[in-house]
Amino acid sequence: MPSFSTSPVPQPLYLQIADAVAKLIADGVLRPGEKTPSLRAVCDQHGVSMSTAVQAFVELETRGLVEPRHKSGFFVKQPAKARLDLPGPPRFPMAGSLGNMHASLFDAVFSGNVIALGGAVPSADILPTVKLNRMLAEKARHAGERGVMYDLPPGSDALRRQISKRMMKGGAVVAPSEIITTCGATEALMLCLRAVTQPGDVVAVESPTYFGILHVLETLGLRVLEIPTDPVSGMKIDALEKVLKKQRVNACLVLPAFSNPLGASMPDEAKQKLVMLLKAHEIPLIEDDVFGELHFGPKRGKTCKSFDDSGLVLFCSSFSKTLAPGYRVGWAIPGRFYHAARMAKLTHTLATPTLPELAIAGFLAEAGYDHWLRSVRKIYKDNVTRMRKAILEHFPAGTTVTSPQGGFLLWVTMPPKVNALELYERALAKGISIAPGHLFSLEQRYTNCLRISCGERWSPRLDAAIRTLGRLAGR
Amino acid sequence: MPSFSTSPVPQPLYLQIADAVAKLIADGVLRPGEKTPSLRAVCDQHGVSMSTAVQAFVELETRGLVEPRHKSGFFVKQPAKARLDLPGPPRFPMAGSLGNMHASLFDAVFSGNVIALGGAVPSADILPTVKLNRMLAEKARHAGERGVMYDLPPGSDALRRQISKRMMKGGAVVAPSEIITTCGATEALMLCLRAVTQPGDVVAVESPTYFGILHVLETLGLRVLEIPTDPVSGMKIDALEKVLKKQRVNACLVLPAFSNPLGASMPDEAKQKLVMLLKAHEIPLIEDDVFGELHFGPKRGKTCKSFDDSGLVLFCSSFSKTLAPGYRVGWAIPGRFYHAARMAKLTHTLATPTLPELAIAGFLAEAGYDHWLRSVRKIYKDNVTRMRKAILEHFPAGTTVTSPQGGFLLWVTMPPKVNALELYERALAKGISIAPGHLFSLEQRYTNCLRISCGERWSPRLDAAIRTLGRLAGR
Known part of the structure; x- marks a missing residue:
């Protein structure tokens, strides 16, 4: 990160400025054909005289990077060979953590x-790309001031009403006031975990489970307890039961519907058994349902949330698998941990983006989601x-x-x-x-x-x- | 959180269903004039016979909550007195944590x-509400598939190019490849803090400082060290220097430009001195510049980032104070901690919402931001x-x-x-x-x-x- 004022070997000011502009060109910030900052702007920004600024541009011209155009200032020249693309982010090795x-x-x-x-x-x-983007365009055109303002947690009323209706399909009666909208299921999981755990706590998960979940658990300083999982029927509840007799578990995180990566579906009776087992131990259950709507059979299974009579189930999902990953709209239903999850959202992202929320709500209400x-x-x-x-x-x-x-x-x-x-x-x-x-x-x-x-x-x-x-x- | 299957006092099934629908009406999920779920849907969802479903709706009709319409099913009745609004989220007391x-x-x-x-x-x-929303609508109409897909970290090229140009105005030469877009400055701060600290670490801040920052520090298990701060010239660097001689500080978080809440502006020389002081101690400096563009005088001050020749300055900002809080678009320039901050983003929100990013980039490029x-x-x-x-x-x-x-x-x-x-x-x-x-x-x-x-x-x-x-x- 070069800087004008702290260069270890002091160079003439005009060369420092020329180097800075050259870097902008090399980095693709200023592209061929674009106007460079004006001489006046360079004077102001770097606190130099007009003659120093002119000297810098003469230097850039000499290097073949810019050309003057009559009465219009300097422009970035087309390079002799094709311009390289922007350097991408550095590659991470597939190794280590x-x-x-x-x-x-x-x-x-x-x-x-x-x-x-x-x-x-x-x-x-x-994905229903055209319909969705059109819905977003319409919401943006008509939202007025509301569109640019915060939609603070718990998030859009309209969306929470629609989500409440959809939760019915999985057998859970959830009021809109129990729902918090989030930037995707990733944030929902993070908020729910933060609401029920402290660093060092133990979280039981399916094995194998989604690496994004393992990464979140690592980030929060949580210890992972992998529970054997059947590729057809999901987490083995008897195995979990045995573990609970032996050691303290602070939370359990499960994808009961078409799990990632196994695609397992826990039968409804097993879900109820799981909810009851964890209730008996007063252990919060985080239910990740991102694939729940994508059943191949005629009927959606029930959610664990539908068996929750104690508020210990924290439900997380999103529209990233069914509508638009790039809209970043998901939700959490944190049960009795609502207050803590909503507070966590304030430090996490403060609010869910307003117009994408409204677009998804509009799609659910009017565009034939089912x-x-x-x-x-x-x-x-x-x-x-x-x-x-x-x-x-x-x-x-x-x-x-x-x-x-x-x-x-x-x-x-x-x-x-x-x-x-x-x-x-x-x-x-x-x-x-x-x-x-x-x-x-x-x-x-x-x-x-x-x-x-x-x-x-x-x-x-x-x-x-x-x-x-x-x-x-x-x- | 009621449920059909685990009610403590077993009620007839039809009453359980009626209660569930009544709750939806009371919660405002089903609103006056709206169609209720069909009898067939109720049968499917709750696994009951048609006669049980009919019994449930007769009960609801008796209670005056729904009315049948010829050949169209049941509809929610207008209540006798005006419908109450949706219950809001519970009020938090202004006390405690x-x-x-x-x-x-x-x-x-x-x-x-x-x-x-x-x-x-x-x-x-x-705010430039109409212009911005129009820009978002235009981007949504023309983005096609890209609009619904993830824009994974580091985020939109177009936006990062624009941000790179703006950083020049504060004297910092930053390549687009050094920038990560975020869901607002809140996420940027969180990612930068996660990149440079561990729970239990000490972070030096201005006193007084923005409560959102204190809340983030609390959330991450960091200890706060409040440094005396002048209402005109910002954090007292000599006070910080004395502290650094006595105790370990793991990071320093400052708003040098028009701080929150004091509105102090650190002079450029003091910024340089702060950067050099922290460099001498190898302490990362997190610079929050959310108000930096809103100077009353003719010139923007330099950023601390402009004095950074070691990559120890992590710069955070957003467009929430200047364009649209509800778009949730901000950025981080984590210097030598780029890799860690980018990884943190994967567990935090995975990606910044695509179309709001493109709308802000378009506004900066074409709509006369300056x-x-x-x-x-x-x-x-x-x-x-x-x-x-x-x-x-x-x-x-x-x-x-x-x-x-x-x-x-x-x-x-x-x-x-x-x-x-x-x-x-x-x-x-x-x-x-x-x-x-x-x-x-x-x-x-x-x-x-x-x-x-x-x-x-x-x-x-x-x-x-x-x-x-x-x-x-x-x-």
Whole structure:
């Protein structure tokens, strides 16, 4: 970070200014054809005389970086060779802490140059992009002053009313006043965890579980307790029960509906049993339901929240899997921890962005969300079925794949000798991103496993990618 | 949180369903004139027979809550007396922890029924509401798939380029690749603090300082060290220097430009001295510049970041004071802590909302931001001058008021016998919110002080409010 005033080797002022402008050009802040700051502005900003400013621009002209235009000032010249793109963020190695691996995976998934099987993100062409953006445009045009002002926690009334109606579909009667809107489910989880835990506390999670959750727990200084989890029916409640007899657990965080990464669905009776078990121990249950609406069967299962008669269930979800990840709209229903979660929001982001909230509320109220969900569930079901078939066909003998009843994630278990981290690197070299099993546990349990996203419509391109992955895994 | 399946006193199923629907009506989820869920939907959701569902609706009709319409199902009836509003969030008492007081103040400020002198928020009629919302609408219409997708950290290229140009005005040459966009300055501060501290660390701050900062520090388990601060020239660097000789400080968090609440402006030489002092001790400096663009004089001061040649300065700001608090767009320039801050963002909110980012970038690039800033600075200067005069006129003899050279906050010191918390309660009863001095220190230092916001255009209404406050303070 250079600075004008503290350069270790003092240079003439005009050279310091020329270097600063040259850096702006090199960094792409000033682009070819753009006007540079005026001589007057340079004088003011750096407290130098007009002659020093002129000297700096003569220097820049000499270096071939700017050109004067008659009566208009200086402009950035087109470089002789094509301008390089902005330098991207530095690559994180896929190694070290979970946070590092999380960042590394996201760099790979979202670099735009890969077949992105490593994220748990719907592809944009599946989402109701046009309708949603149009709704946001309409809300922005008509919101007036309200659109630019804070929508402080608990957030938009209109949205909370719509969420309250949707919660009914999972069997939970929740008043709008019990809901807090959030910047996505990530913030909802963070607020709920902050409401019920202190650093050093123990949180029971499914194993394997979503690396984003493990990263959040690490960030908050919480200890992770991995509970065995069935790929069909979710967290093993008898295993949890045994653990609770032996040690203190301060909270339990579960994805009962189409879990990440297993795609497991906990049966309603098991959910009720889980809620009752934790109630008996006075342990808060954080329920992450981001995939809950994406069931392949005709009916939505009940939520754990629907069995909650003591306020110990903290429900978290978002519209990132069903409508628009980039709008950053989610919610928390923190039960008896409402007060603490709402306070936590004040230090976290202060408020959820107003207009995206209103757009989502409008979409739910007027744009046929249920109709749209019915069609998108079919697409995901089709994606999952075809992807599963292709994996079983092309991966080495002995490979097994989960068979989820909702969501869009597959968990692939390869023969024990295959190292998923090596496969990750080799696949990335071929332009394919996957999520290696290493990320889903702190205990190196899933080194021969992968999570594959089916968030993109099936195509020959995906078929070819799975063939390539299968070949690489078979080496 | 009632539930169908675990009611302590088992009721007939039809009564449970009727109660649940009645609650939805009472909570305002289902509003007068709206269609209720259909009989078929009720059967599906609760797993009951059609006759049970019918019985539930007969019960609701008997209670006068719904009415059948021919061939259209049941509708919520208009209540005999006017419908009550949605219950608001519970009021927090202005007492107890700082978080509690923070929440209580915000409840008061943003209830919509008060003259809001207690927030540090520009009033919407001062902001370029129409132009901004139009820009957002335009971006939403043209963004296509990009608009609904994640814009993962570091965030929008277009916005980071614009921010890089603006940083030049404060004398700092910062490449777009050094910037991370955030959900407002609150998130930026949180990410920077998480990047440079561990729970239990000591952070030096101005005294008095913004309660939002004290709340964030409390949340992160950090210890606060309050450094004496001059109302004109900001944190006393010699006082800080003495402290650093005696005890370990892990980070320093300062608002050098028009601080909150004092409105102090640190002279450029003092900024440089502060940066050098902290560099000598290898202590990260977090610079909060949210008011930096709102100078009353002709020139913007330099930022501490402009004196940073070691990457130890972490710069935070937002567009919440100048454009749109509700868009939630801010940024961090974490210097050598870039990697850690970017990782922290992944667990915090994952990404900044895409379209608000693009709208702000578009406003900066095309909508005459500088021109607009020039006009808004005049408004704030006028507001501050008039408010200051009115306070000196109407408050008890012995009252002093700061005379800031930018921003829109005034710090009022009343005679020692006046208790600001009592005044807060009495003022609120008269429909006026203020920020009592108790909030700006953990050490009960400012119990006879107030922060008054001048974010609203001067008017007879404000004049009357100040008269009332003065009278209440004089009792």
